[in-house]
Amino acid sequence: MKKTLLALLLFCFFASDAQQLKPGFDQFEYLQLLRAYARWGDSAFYNQIPESRIYKKQGRKYRSEDTGFQNSWEMYETPSQTVISIRGSTKEAISWMANFYAAMIPAVGTMKLSDSLSVDYHFADHPEAAVHVGWAVAACYLLPDIVQKVKDRYSKKRKDFIIFGHSQGAGIAYFVTAQLRYYQRSGVLPKDIQFKTYCSAAPKPGNLYFAYDYEESTQVGWSVSVVNSADWVPEVPVSVQTLKDFNTTNPFKLAPQMIEQAPFPNNIVMGYLHKQLTKHNRKALRKYQLFLGTIASKMVASKLAKGFEAPKKFYESTNYVRCGNFVILKPDEEYFAKFPDNDSTLFVHHGILSYTYLTERLKTN
Numbered sequence: 001m002k003k004t005l006l007a008l009l010l011f012c013f014f015a016s017d018a019q020q021l022k023p024g025f026d027q028f029e030y031l032q033l034l035r036a037y038a039r040w041g042d043s044a045f046y047n048q049i050p051e052s053r054i055y056k057k058q059g060r061k062y063r064s065e066d067t068g069f070q071n072s073w074e075m076y077e078t079p080s081q082t083v084i085s086i087r088g089s090t091k092e093a094i095s096w097m098a099n100f101y102a103a104m105i106p107a108v109g110t111m112k113l114s115d116s117l118s119v120d121y122h123f124a125d126h127p128e129a130a131v132h133v134g135w136a137v138a139a140c141y142l143l144p145d146i147v148q149k150v151k152d153r154y155s156k157k158r159k160d161f162i163i164f165g166h167s168q169g170a171g172i173a174y175f176v177t178a179q180l181r182y183y184q185r186s187g188v189l190p191k192d193i194q195f196k197t198y199c200s201a202a203p204k205p206g207n208l209y210f211a212y213d214y215e216e217s218t219q220v221g222w223s224v225s226v227v228n229s230a231d232w233v234p235e236v237p238v239s240v241q242t243l244k245d246f247n248t249t250n251p252f253k254l255a256p257q258m259i260e261q262a263p264f265p266n267n268i269v270m271g272y273l274h275k276q277l278t279k280h281n282r283k284a285l286r287k288y289q290l291f292l293g294t295i296a297s298k299m300v301a302s303k304l305a306k307g308f309e310a311p312k313k314f315y316e317s318t319n320y321v322r323c324g325n326f327v328i329l330k331p332d333e334e335y336f337a338k339f340p341d342n343d344s345t346l347f348v349h350h351g352i353l354s355y356t357y358l359t360e361r362l363k364t365n
Contacts, residue, residue: 070092115307132171238288239320
């Protein structure tokens with residue numbers, strides 16, 4: 001009798017695990033991904049976080065070598081699903097260069113990564129879509145290996161893939177997801193592969209046009225962004241919006257004409273106010289591109305592989321916005337008693353432990 005009951009329980013577990021991926025936030029699924037991701041660190045890092053019940057370290061199928069900004073990824077498998085888990089920032093300075101390399105580049109182009117490797121990227125269809133250059137470079141370093149492994153797993157009848165990243169890894173996961181979906185549209189990858197993405201504690205990856213394209217291609221529920229509302233990382237990079245960041249049809253481009261046609265002295269006052277309200281943003285944009293684009297490019301080029309060529313032309317914007325279908329983890333008094341605000345621990349609300357704590361207590365109904 002006991003053996004029969006045990007067999008039945010095992011059958012139920014594997015039968016439920018073998019179900020096809022479903023869109024939308026799955027609390028258990030996300031929690032298991034968080035727990036597996038914690039194992040990137042040492043035992044001191046994850047000692048308060050239980051091991052994943054389904055993505056176990058000893059069952060890991062693959063871990064890539066470090067590349068680019070010391071990025072890497074690993075692969076887990078269940079009977080029906082393959083997980084692509086992308087590592088975020090490390091303690092090394094070059095890893096943080098990817099974060100501060102924060103000018104925008106067009107969402108379509110070619111990245112020359114070394115003397116022997118160039119990657120054509122297509123992260124969005126909209127002609128005005130633009131993305132964070134540092135995380136775009138990091139994604140391009142990882143993509144050839146990821147694509148090869150996806151094709152290999154597909155040849156073994158594997159069709160359901162989960163893409164996961166936390167923090168910088170989530171910023172990269174946006175671009176990996178966008179590129180894999182483009183490869184499906186262009187015939188590089190089969191159309192019957194199903195990708196589902198969890199971007200955990202993600203920073204802002206690009207401008208509004210990138211966000212529109214990404215959200216449209218992953219709706220409804222095929223990409224979930226999970227945010228602790230006390231976490232500062234989803235608030236970066238710093239955004240600077242100018243009048244050029246609006247759609248073609250907008251009232252702001254008519255302002256100079258309206259000011260010119262206004263009667264004296266209203267036209268003088270309105271012209272002065274318009275200049276004061278717009279010139280500082282344009283100046284901030286130029287400095288943003290200089291320090292976090294041109295100067296950062298030289299520093300990055302000196303650290304990456306021989307032959308790396310930094311993008312020479314930056315997009316005329318730094319209007320970063322958040323991206324995805326959001327699930328908000330909202331702290332309460334009990335949370336802040338356990339994770340108090342503290343200027344000496346700037347990542348207290350950003351770590352896997354705080355996200356795990358809030359996820360375990362999340363009410364989904």
